[in-house]
Amino acid sequence: xxxxxxLSLENLSAHYxxxxxxxxxxxxxDVTLSLKAGGTLGIVGESGSGKSTLALTILRLLPPAxxxxxxxxxxxxxxxxxxxxxxxxxxxxxxxxxxxxxxxxSLNPLFTIGDQVGExxxxxxxxxxxxxxxxxxxxxxxxxxxxxxxxxxxxxxEMSGGMRQRIVGAIGISCEPRLLIADEPTTSLDLTIxxxxxxxxxxLQREHGLALIFITHNLGIVxxxxxxxxxxxxGKVVEQGPVSQIFSTPVHPYTxxxxxSIPRMTDNRDHLTAIEGQPPDLASLPPGxxxxxxxxxxxxxxxxxxxxxxxxxxxxxxxxxLAVPNADAKAAMERSNVA
Amino acid sequence: xxxxxxxxxxxxxxSLFLLSLxxxxxxxxxxxxxxxLVEPGASPDDIExxxxxxxxxQPLWVQYGHFVASFVTGDLGLSFYYRTPVLELYFQRLxxxxxxxxxAMALSLLIGIPSGIxxxxxxxGFWDSAGKIFSLLGLSLPQFWVGLVLILFFSVYLGWLPSSxxxxxxxxxxxxxxxxxxxxxxxxxxxxxxxxDVLGSEYIKLxxxxxxxxxxxxxxxxxxxxxxxxxxxxxINLVVMINVAVVVxxxxxxxxxxxxxxxxxxxxxxxxxxxxxxxxxAMIVLVNLMVDILYALIDPRIRLES
Numbered sequence: 001x002x003x004x005x006x007l008s009l010e011n012l013s014a015h016y017x018x019x020x021x022x023x024x025x026x027x028x029x030d031v032t033l034s035l036k037a038g039g040t041l042g043i044v045g046e047s048g049s050g051k052s053t054l055a056l057t058i059l060r061l062l063p064p065a066x067x068x069x070x071x072x073x074x075x076x077x078x079x080x081x082x083x084x085x086x087x088x089x090x091x092x093x094x095x096x097x098x099x100x101x102x103x104x105x106s107l108n109p110l111f112t113i114g115d116q117v118g119e120x121x122x123x124x125x126x127x128x129x130x131x132x133x134x135x136x137x138x139x140x141x142x143x144x145x146x147x148x149x150x151x152x153x154x155x156x157x158e159m160s161g162g163m164r165q166r167i168v169g170a171i172g173i174s175c176e177p178r179l180l181i182a183d184e185p186t187t188s189l190d191l192t193i194x195x196x197x198x199x200x201x202x203x204l205q206r207e208h209g210l211a212l213i214f215i216t217h218n219l220g221i222v223x224x225x226x227x228x229x230x231x232x233x234x235g236k237v238v239e240q241g242p243v244s245q246i247f248s249t250p251v252h253p254y255t256x257x258x259x260x261s262i263p264r265m266t267d268n269r270d271h272l273t274a275i276e277g278q279p280p281d282l283a284s285l286p287p288g289x290x291x292x293x294x295x296x297x298x299x300x301x302x303x304x305x306x307x308x309x310x311x312x313x314x315x316x317x318x319x320x321x322l323a324v325p326n327a328d329a330k331a332a333m334e335r336s337n338v339a
Numbered sequence: 340x341x342x343x344x345x346x347x348x349x350x351x352x353x354s355l356f357l358l359s360l361x362x363x364x365x366x367x368x369x370x371x372x373x374x375x376l377v378e379p380g381a382s383p384d385d386i387e388x389x390x391x392x393x394x395x396x397q398p399l400w401v402q403y404g405h406f407v408a409s410f411v412t413g414d415l416g417l418s419f420y421y422r423t424p425v426l427e428l429y430f431q432r433l434x435x436x437x438x439x440x441x442x443a444m445a446l447s448l449l450i451g452i453p454s455g456i457x458x459x460x461x462x463x464g465f466w467d468s469a470g471k472i473f474s475l476l477g478l479s480l481p482q483f484w485v486g487l488v489l490i491l492f493f494s495v496y497l498g499w500l501p502s503s504x505x506x507x508x509x510x511x512x513x514x515x516x517x518x519x520x521x522x523x524x525x526x527x528x529x530x531x532x533x534x535x536d537v538l539g540s541e542y543i544k545l546x547x548x549x550x551x552x553x554x555x556x557x558x559x560x561x562x563x564x565x566x567x568x569x570x571x572x573x574x575i576n577l578v579v580m581i582n583v584a585v586v587v588x589x590x591x592x593x594x595x596x597x598x599x600x601x602x603x604x605x606x607x608x609x610x611x612x613x614x615x616x617x618x619x620x621a622m623i624v625l626v627n628l629m630v631d632i633l634y635a636l637i638d639p640r641i642r643l644e645s
Contacts (some may be wrong), residue, residue: 061547093550109564120549171549186528311605 001325004077007058007179008034011297012071014057019065027053027276029235035228037178040205040212042226042243044258046279050235051215055181058213059098060088075144076178097172098181103165103189107156113140113167114144115154120174139170143200162193166200173204180205181198181213186221198225219262221248231255234280234290237309241316251318253295289320297322340635348630358620359410362613363403366564372419372607390400393419399626406613411633415614420606428599433581435505436595437517439588440580442511446519447526448573452566454523455530459538459565460557470527477524486517503592514591518584522576529572571630578626582619 009031013149016025021118027050033321035041043051054187058064058073060080073080076084080091097120100106107116117139118132127135133152140148156164165185182201186194198221205212214225222229230240233252237325239252245317257275286293292302301321309317310324373389390396394405409416415425458470492503500509537543538561546560581596583617588597596615603611 059548061544089550089552091550092548098548100541100545102541106545106548108542108564110558111560119546119551121554123549123551170544171545 001057005034005074006037006039006076008032008072008074009058010072010074012054012057012073013070014062014066014068016063016066023283026235026285027282028057031071031235031237033230033237033240034177034267035211035213037211038205038209039228040214040226042214042216042222043230043232044216044222045232046217048279049281051232052183053235054232055098055183055213055215058181059092059096060225061092087099088186090124092179093120094175095177096181097166097175097177098178098183099165099172101184101187103168104163107164109156112153113156113159117152117167117170117174120171124175135174137168139174140167142173143167144206145170162189162197165189165193165197169197169201172277173208173210176208179211179213180214182267183215184217185214186216186218189235200223209240219258231258235282236283236290236319237317238291238320239316239318241313242325245313245316251312251316251323252291252320253297253322255318256290297307341538344632347628348501351628353438354624355617355621359407359613359617360403362616363406364399366604366607366609366612367399369604369607372609376419382422386592404417410617414550415618416610417592418603418608418611420602420608424463425610428611429596429615429618429626432594432599434594435593436588436597439511439514439593440577440583442515443519443522443580443584444573444577446515447522447576449525450523452530452569455527455569456557456562458527458531459534462535467531468489468533474524476578480520481518482521482586483590486513486587487521489517490544490590503590510591510593514593514613515582518580519588522573522580525576526569526573530565532570534561535563540564541628575623575626575630578619578622582622583614596601597618 007306012028013026014028015305016027017023027049031054032068034043041055042147045051050290053062053066057068058080060068060083068081075091075096080088083091107113114133117136118127118129119134121127121132122129137148137152140151145151145163151159151163156167156210159167169185172182176316180201185201186197189197201212202225203235204210214221214227216222216269226243228240229243229246230237231246231252232238233254239250244256248261250259254275257273261273261275275294280293286303288301288303288305289295289298289307294300296303299321305321307319307321307323309319312318373386373393373395376508377386377389387396394402396407406416413426413427417423418425418428421428442566446526453474454470458467461467490502490513493500500513501507504510543556543561581599583600584593584595585597585601587593588595589601592598596619600612600615602608603615
């Protein structure tokens with residue numbers, strides 16, 4: 001078991017299909033990823049690149065218009081796609097938990113904090129009301145909420161944004177899941193609270209041996225939190241591998257552009273670097289590489305044929321013709337680098 | 340906040356003033372009540388005496404002033420026809436109207452809320468379509484027609500239920516259903532849309548992410564939130580049902596306030612019509628005022644707008 005990854009997605013695709021069946025949006029397209037127990041995987045990409053859809057795909061909680069069309073999702077040796085709805089429900093919150101983006105909106109305004117934090121314990125572990133309540137107090141304490149005994153019987157509107165997000169975190173870890181997916185968990189928090197929350201997540205990860213998937217568009221957070229990185233573009237993983245390697249030697253032009261667009265204090269440029277153009281319409285993808293139209297290094301083949309995933313080193317892949325491991329392509333890459 | 344309440348109260352008083360003026364003038368357009376009150380062949384002198392007794396010989400603005408002045412002191416005048424205080428007539432009929440409105444409201448909620456939830460949970464499915472037809476019919480079929488069809492079916496053909504009157508549960512069923520259907524449709528549509536709103540919220544997503552069974556997601560997390568606007572509407576509708584069930588009470592000869600209003604109109608009994616309309620209007624305005632103030636207390640954005 002220990003050599004096997006905790007979660008591995010194999011050629012996973014999830015599409016949104018319009019009611020008439022005429023428009024197919026490939027939100028998650030042939031994604032292959034894996035994560036070992038206790039590891040941290042960052043998934044980055046622009047809005048609409050399929051990051052959040054991928055997270056909901058793993059939990060099989062896609063909106064009704066979307067369905068998983070192919071692939072396998074192996075989690076602790078079981079294919080999650082083979083599970084019945086009831087079995088899948090027993091996975092959610094118990095073995096795989098997820099934290100949503102908006103702490104203001106993700107707590108129900110009409111129920112107490114204690115009720116909402118203890119709820120997964122009552123459902124999954126059959127805890128009594130009193131036990132769940134006591135556990136809720138302990139969980140609030142573990143996410144550093146002051147005077148948890150009084151907070152537990154209060155309502156969400158009595159809490160600040162940072163507290164609510166920590167409460168959502170407490171709900172996430174309540175049943176001690178193996179995997180926690182955090183979808184932009186800090187976007188709506190201000191910077192000092194962001195930093196506190198991130199270090200809290202790391203502590204929780206260490207204490208409970210959690211594996212984390214971090215969905216974000218903030219490469220700074222990835223650098224700080226993650227050991228693996230997957231870059232998504234137009235529903236596909238265009239590059240993945242260890243964070244340090246990707247940061248030091250990015251292969252895919254999109255990754256390079258993303259890293260280049262981080263503003264740095266040491267820069268003396270007076271403008272921000274942006275990636276020219278728009279991401280493609282996921283319902284009518286071009287025949288070649290989806291990034292070709294915006295890519296400064298694109299050549300003929302990129303527009304005609306979509307690149308498969310090439311291995312570009314130990315545990316690294318990239319979907320780019322420039323990463324073809326043969327001499328011809330190397331030459332092509334050099335030519336385009338000069339041009 | 341104080342300013343907001345003062346302004347709301349001002350608007351409420353203005354609506355009541357306009358309502359009283361309108362009903363005062365409209366009821367006088369219907370014709371001369373005296374001709375219905377005197378015996379056929381009465382002398383012009385008798386008619387004149389009657390008119391003076393009823394105060395109808397005064398100029399309109401004096402009559403209106405008198406009506407408003409006595410209304411403010413809680414006196415709605417004497418009924419032309421019954422010769423008893425209007426307020427007494429109103430309170431005589433009130434229990435019947437409360438009973439009918441209460442049962443109709445219960446029916447409308449019992450039908451409207453579950454079917455609205457079902458429609459939202461199975462959106463665009465069979466139950467959603469069935470619910471749409473049910474509510475379209477409920478909102479568009481005239482109540483007098485529904486009432487007559489029910490009488491035709493259950494009283495004339497089947498002979499199961501009495502066609503009119505009051506006094507037993509059997510008497511209550513058809514009028515309560517006729518009155519309740521319209522409101523069931525309204526409550527269903529609001530439950531459906533409010534439920535759909537809530538089901539799209541982040542906290543419902545989180546409830547599902549926690550692995551809660553769907554029954555708990557819908558029945559606990561969604562329902563309580565979705566019902567807030569429905570209960571508000573139901574509160575306002577109850578007041579409407581009590582005061583303006585004119586058609587239903589007339590079709591089924593139910594001795595409530597609606598029927599009192601209908602009788603008042605037929606006999607040109609001006610004080611009765613004015614009194615019933617203004618009391619009903621005042622209740623509706625008051626409930627709306629309370630809702631406005633409660634919302635302002637709950638939602639700071641409304642307060643700030645003022």
